[in-house]
Amino acid sequence: MRFHHLPGSKRYPETEDEYAVVLDRNNTVLDELFAGTDVYVVTTAWSSEPDGPQCPARRREVHADGSLWMTIANEADSDPEFHTYTHLYADRRPWQRGTVDGILREVADDALNGVLITDTTLQRIHHPYDGGADVILTSSDERDRARNRHVDWLSQHPTGL
Numbered sequence: 001m002r003f004h005h006l007p008g009s010k011r012y013p014e015t016e017d018e019y020a021v022v023l024d025r026n027n028t029v030l031d032e033l034f035a036g037t038d039v040y041v042v043t044t045a046w047s048s049e050p051d052g053p054q055c056p057a058r059r060r061e062v063h064a065d066g067s068l069w070m071t072i073a074n075e076a077d078s079d080p081e082f083h084t085y086t087h088l089y090a091d092r093r094p095w096q097r098g099t100v101d102g103i104l105r106e107v108a109d110d111a112l113n114g115v116l117i118t119d120t121t122l123q124r125i126h127h128p129y130d131g132g133a134d135v136i137l138t139s140s141d142e143r144d145r146a147r148n149r150h151v152d153w154l155s156q157h158p159t160g161l
Contacts, residue, residue, distance in 0.1 A: 001143050003029060003153040004132040005108060011131040013108055022108045025153060026128060027097045029135060030117060032146065033124045034095035040122075041066065041100055044114030045087045054087060056112055062102040065091040092120065104128055 005022040006013060013019045043063040045054035050071060059066075066089030075083045093099060106112035110130035117126040125136040137143045147154065 001137070001147055002132055002134050002155060003150060004155055006131075007152075009131070009155055012110070019105060019108065023098075023101050023104055025150075026104050026126075026133060027101075029133065029146070029150070030095065030100070030126055031097055032149070033126060033135070033137075034117070034119060037095055038092055038120050039095045040090050040092055040116070040118050040120060041103070042069070042088055042090045042114075042116040042118070043103065043112065045089070047085045047087065048081075048083065050085050052085075056106075058106060059089070059112055062106050062112065063089055063091070065093070067091060086114075 003025065004010075005025055006018055007021075010018075013022050041063065043059050043066055045056065045059045047054045050073070069088045069090040072086040072088070073083065074086065077083065100117060103112065103115055107115055107128045108130060113129060115128055117128075118124065123138050127134045127136075135146065137146060
């Protein structure tokens, strides 16, 4: 299911009050999903060489505890100049409200993407993006309960996107 960060499906926060809404909505859903449990926090960086400089550089600052989990090579193009590498960083931590606020602010600004917050069994996944968050739940009943708790955060578009 998809939740929007700001009223009226506004995509980017412009004031500290709007950032507060973005953080509160994300943390509310994250609390509902993960209170009292450990979570994996996964962030992503890219490079044009397997061990080359990575973008975005701020990923390291906002996810300092993330250890390199894996690198995925995209070498489908026959020209090596177009090869890219996706680096996934992960850490495990007890869920606490606010523990990923720095990451969520970067995501809200579209400065960091490819973020996942999940329980340690990978049954519930929270994927924030600039403008909202996609949430994967264990059942349609769980999805419906989450949707009903946060009706005002849903898209008004017929597809729900």
